[in-house]
Amino acid sequence: MSKQDLINSILSGDHRGLAKSISMIEDDDPDIIDILSKIYHKTGRAFVIGITGAPGTGKSTLINKLISTFRKQDKKIGVIAVDPTSPLTGGALLGDRLRMSDHYLDPDVYIRSMASRNKLGGLSKATRRSVSILDASGLDIIIVESVGTGQSEVDILKITDAVVVVLMPELGDDIQIIKAGIMEIGDIFVVNKSDLPGSDKMTSKLIHGIANLKKDGWTPQIIQTQSLTGVGIDKLIDSINFRQNFLKNSKNSLQIQRQKIKNQITETIMSDIQELFQNQIFDHLEMNAFVDQVMNKEIDPELAAKRLLLDFKKRIV
Ligand SMILES: Nc1nc2c(ncn2[C@@H]2O[C@H](COP(=O)(O)OP(=O)(O)OP(=O)(O)O)[C@@H](O)[C@H]2O)c(=O)[nH]1
Numbered sequence: 511m512s513k514q515d516l517i518n519s520i521l522s523g524d525h526r527g528l529a530k531s532i533s534m535i536e537d538d539d540p541d542i543i544d545i546l547s548k549i550y551h552k553t554g555r556a557f558v559i560g561i562t563g564a565p566g567t568g569k570s571t572l573i574n575k576l577i578s579t580f581r582k583q584d585k586k587i588g589v590i591a592v593d594p595t596s597p598l599t600g601g602a603l604l605g606d607r608l609r610m611s612d613h614y615l616d617p618d619v620y621i622r623s624m625a626s627r628n629k630l631g632g633l634s635k636a637t638r639r640s641v642s643i644l645d646a647s648g649l650d651i652i653i654v655e656s657v658g659t660g661q662s663e664v665d666i667l668k669i670t671d672a673v674v675v676v677l678m679p680e681l682g683d684d685i686q687i688i689k690a691g692i693m694e695i696g697d698i699f700v701v702n703k704s705d706l707p708g709s710d711k712m713t714s715k716l717i718h719g720i721a722n723l724k725k726d727g728w729t730p731q732i733i734q735t736q737s738l739t740g741v742g743i744d745k746l747i748d749s750i751n752f753r754q755n756f757l758k759n760s761k762n763s764l765q766i767q768r769q770k771i772k773n774q775i776t777e778t779i780m781s782d783i784q785e786l787f788q789n790q791i792f793d794h795l796e797m798n799a800f801v802d803q804v805m806n807k808e809i810d811p812e813l814a815a816k817r818l819l820l821d822f823k824k825r826i827v
Pocket residue numbers: 563564565566567568569570571572602605609657702703704705706735736737738739
């Protein structure tokens with residue numbers, strides 16, 4: 511397939527084009543940069559939902575139910591399940607196929623598990639790029655499922671329009687809630703598995719926990735669901751629609767949009783910088799001299815880092 515054919519295939523929403531381009535993203539194929547820039551003018555239409563939460567809280571089961579409801583509204587859906595834990599085995603793939611199996615044959619639903627072979631910020635960059643591809647292909651809703659641990663996952667969520675944090679009763683609440691920055695970026699909190707004991711307790715703890723977490727005029731919502739049976743899914747959909755309208759009508763909507771673009775540019779630069787310079791810094795000419803000085807307790811590692819960076823900057827300009 512030529513590059514232009516691939517672009518046409520993406521823009522027409524053909525699943526083969528989507529699959530091929532996302533594989534190129536995963537493989538860091540140099541041609542993908544050009545493809546991304548040529549499809550960019552078609553992006554910005556899809557509503558992007560990040561669904562995050564500790565392993566096993568029921569994210570995929572919930573997404574399965576969300577897809578069913580969105581399909582009844584005739585919306586086209588894309589799902590990217592980000593799997594940071596098993597880049598080589600693709601461990602999540604089988605589970606996701608099972609949980610979302612109702613929709614695998616629907617031509618208006620595109621589901622993809624993805625991993626990234628390059629480690630430094632690679633997964634969030636790859637996810638961002640894949641979201642652009644799906645957006646340009648004409649989907650109405652894009653759902654990104656991620657496990658929500660670590661900074662790179664938080665970075666992924668920064669490019670979404672609605673962050674849904676999925677929790678469940680029984681799991682030690684302190685463990686699941688206070689993960690790196692997740693509380694702060696949550697727009698909607700779901701207490702899933704509300705059929706299990708402890709869900710009311712969890713919900714009231716949440717209400718308490720997010721009482722002061724208002725951002726850009728949005729007040730985070732809390733919803734109880736049972737994603738196996740579908741209880742609460744309509745409320746969740748209402749809440750997602752409410753968020754979508756809020757973003758559309760908010761006086762801050764341009765500002766929020768600008769912030770997202772800023773995040774995207776910054777993240778891209780940061781991951782490029784890291785990729786470009788990590789090895790060069792590690793193998794820097796002066797590195798050993800600084801290590802010697804730190805070994806001899808003449809300077810501390812922080813000062814060594816500052817001096818090395820200064821020296822490094824001089825050499826690259
Ligand atoms: N009791 C109960 N179990 C549920 C509910 N929703 C999901 N489960 C079960 O919880 C387990 C995990 O569900 P998944 O949807 O795979 O959870 P996940 O958060 O996607 O898991 P990872 O992708 O591995 O992080 C499965 O066995 C589901 O059947 C619910 O509302 N109530």
